[in-house]
Amino acid sequence: MRVYTCDEMRQIEQRADAGGLSYRQMMENAGWRATAILLHWWRQSHPAQPVMRVAIFCGKGGNGGDGLVMARHLSAAGMAVVVVLCQGQPVPAHSAANLQLLRGRSIPIYQLGEAAVDQLAAEADVLIDAVYGTGFHGEMDDRGRQAAALMNSAPGTVWAVDVPSGVAGDSGHIDPGAVQANFTVALHSYKPAHLVYPAAGHSGQLVLADIGIPASCDPVQPAFHVTDAQQVFTALPPRQQDTHKGDFGKLLAVVSSGDMPGAGQICTAGALRVGTGLVRVAIPRPLVAQYAPHLPEAVYLPLPQSEDGSAAPGAAPVLEKALADSTACVVGCGMGTGQGPAQLLQYLLQHAACPLLLDADALGILSQSPDWLNGVKAPLVLTPHPGEMARLLGISTGQLVANKLQYGRQFIEKYPVTLVLKGAHTLVFSPGCPVVINPTGNPGMSKAGSGDLLSGIIGGLLAQGLSPYLAAVCGVWLHGAAGDRCAARLSQTAMLPTDMQKDLSDLFLAHHR
Ligand SMILES: NC(=O)C1=CN([C@@H]2O[C@H](COP(=O)(O)OP(=O)(O)OC[C@H]3O[C@@H](n4cnc5c(N)ncnc54)[C@H](O)[C@@H]3O)[C@@H](O)[C@H]2O)[C@@H](O)CC1
Numbered sequence: 362m363r364v365y366t367c368d369e370m371r372q373i374e375q376r377a378d379a380g381g382l383s384y385r386q387m388m389e390n391a392g393w394r395a396t397a398i399l400l401h402w403w404r405q406s407h408p409a410q411p412v413m414r415v416a417i418f419c420g421k422g423g424n425g426g427d428g429l430v431m432a433r434h435l436s437a438a439g440m441a442v443v444v445v446l447c448q449g450q451p452v453p454a455h456s457a458a459n460l461q462l463l464r465g466r467s468i469p470i471y472q473l474g475e476a477a478v479d480q481l482a483a484e485a486d487v488l489i490d491a492v493y494g495t496g497f498h499g500e501m502d503d504r505g506r507q508a509a510a511l512m513n514s515a516p517g518t519v520w521a522v523d524v525p526s527g528v529a530g531d532s533g534h535i536d537p538g539a540v541q542a543n544f545t546v547a548l549h550s551y552k553p554a555h556l557v558y559p560a561a562g563h564s565g566q567l568v569l570a571d572i573g574i575p576a577s578c579d580p581v582q583p584a585f586h587v588t589d590a591q592q593v594f595t596a597l598p599p600r601q602q603d604t605h606k607g608d609f610g611k612l613l614a615v616v617s618s619g620d621m622p623g624a625g626q627i628c629t630a631g632a633l634r635v636g637t638g639l640v641r642v643a644i645p646r647p648l649v650a651q652y653a654p655h656l657p658e659a660v661y662l663p664l665p666q667s668e669d670g671s672a673a674p675g676a677a678p679v680l681e682k683a684l685a686d687s688t689a690c691v692v693g694c695g696m697g698t699g700q701g702p703a704q705l706l707q708y709l710l711q712h713a714a715c716p717l718l719l720d721a722d723a724l725g726i727l728s729q730s731p732d733w734l735n736g737v738k739a740p741l742v743l744t745p746h747p748g749e750m751a752r753l754l755g756i757s758t759g760q761l762v763a764n765k766l767q768y769g770r771q772f773i774e775k776y777p778v779t780l781v782l783k784g785a786h787t788l789v790f791s792p793g794c795p796v797v798i799n800p801t802g803n804p805g806m807s808k809a810g811s812g813d814l815l816s817g818i819i820g821g822l823l824a825q826g827l828s829p830y831l832a833a834v835c836g837v838w839l840h841g842a843a844g845d846r847c848a849a850r851l852s853q854t855a856m857l858p859t860d861m862q863k864d865l866s867d868l869f870l871a872h873h874r
């Protein structure tokens with residue numbers, strides 16, 4: 362799946378133009394393809410109504426030019442088209458030329474603010490948002506907001522060309538007046554804002570339009586990447602015949618306290634289900650009897666327990682031998698945030714040579730002392746949800762969510778870790794790598810225990826020798842894909858993280874692993 366930034370798109374278009382596909386032709390192709398897609402949808406969804414009433418809201422740039430091309434083709438197809446110029450006359454020559462082509466045809470052209478426009482918007486079956494595209498920056502001006510408000514309040518279906526107006530294609534910043542589209546026709550490639558939530562929620566259903574640009578014009582190292590099954594199963598080598606458990610890694614899981622025994626159990630199961638050779642579980646001693654019947658494959662490292670049910674202060678040295686013998690370590694799931702767990706985390710950060718995954722309570726402890734990340738030798742993977750990430754940064758969850766890409770990038774610049782920022786379309790940030798957008802998963806996974814399973818999956822892949830970046834990217838994809846299978850089997854409402862273990866095995870079976 363192609364995802365290119367607005368800047369990359371400009372370079373792609375430059376290369377296409379230099380290669381002989383003119384800007385004017387690209388605009389013609391964009392308007393023509395978007396028209397074909399719209400007509401196909403209309404004829405499928407409204408078979409008894411041959412004439413669609415369309416109001417096309419055009420800005421002054423290239424996006425508006427696409428709208429003007431659509432006006433010509435929709436009118437030629439017999440649709441009742443009106444054009445509303447929202448920012449006066451088009452500026453780029455190829456947009457202006459397309460306005461010129463409309464003169465002399467029976468297509469009414471209005472200026473935004475004319476009395477008839479409100480009524481036309483209210484009567485339109487389809488409203489086309491061609492106000493701003495990849496050139497949008499900053500805040501919407503009054504006219505942009507006025508056009509967006511008309512489209513958003515109209516009863517018809519809103520189709521956005523390229524990007525819903527008011528949504529910044531790269532950062533995903535959403536202007537308060539932004540268009541809420543039912544459909545968005547993305548030109549040549551998806552833009553980050555189509556896939557990164559909450560901006561993605563403004564696009565409605567996405568349709569990708571080929572506008573004739575050859576793949577040779579695409580960037581060699583794009584800034585974003587969307588994971589697919591092929592990448593995951595290439596990174597996970599098949600298990601060879603002549604192997605033993607030592608070939609598949611040893612994971613140390615430092616997890617659980619008295620009131621959260623399940624978190625560590627789900628994490629451990631996740632690690633085992635992705636094929637880890639050996640999982641050692643360090644938990645407060647009284648929990649061992651609870652765990653063992655459910656997870657007989659695990660090896661237990663009992664820790665002294667404090668009164669609050671978590672590991673007691675002074676327990677850390679118990680980990681020494683197991684840590685030295687591990688190929689990865691997961692810390693946090695349900696372990697508590699008191700003095701004992703804080704000491705365990707600090708010990709692991711100071712002593713681990715193997716990759717270390719920090720989740721849940723480990724992130725809670727870390728938010729009190731983020732400087733603990735300085736000077737850590739072990740490769741680190743952090744798996745916060747937005748609330749945990751906001752606490753780590755000392756900002757509100759709202760601030761974080763509105764600017765996920767910016768905060769994620771800044772964080773890995775400050776601390777060279779692999780950051781898995783969880784949520785719909787989880788993001789993975791890792792130094793020197795493209796930002797990865799995960800396409801799998803569904804709202805049925807928004808349940809306690811889901812993150813613990815993910816930690817176990819990524820931890821297990823780390824233990825088997827995948828790099829932090831690949832372990833995170835593949836782990837997040839597998840977790841979401843198992844969730845999608847589970848939702849199809851049990852419903853998003855009823856599915857549980859523990860159910861997803863079966864789907865994880867089905868997923869491996871389906872890919873002959
Ligand atoms: N460059 C090309 O060759 C192609 C461009 N195409 C279309 O052109 C779009 C990009 O065109 P443009 O770069 O002209 O820009 P846009 O059409 O996205 O932006 C419209 C105009 O609004 C201005 N603007 C941006 N932010 C504003 C704000 N906050 N307040 C007021 N005005 C603001 C921009 O400077 C621009 O003049 C693409 O999204 C796509 O729809 C397509 O026709 C395919 C080919």
Ligand SMILES: [K+]
Nearest residue numbers: 490493522524
């Ligand atoms: K638009």
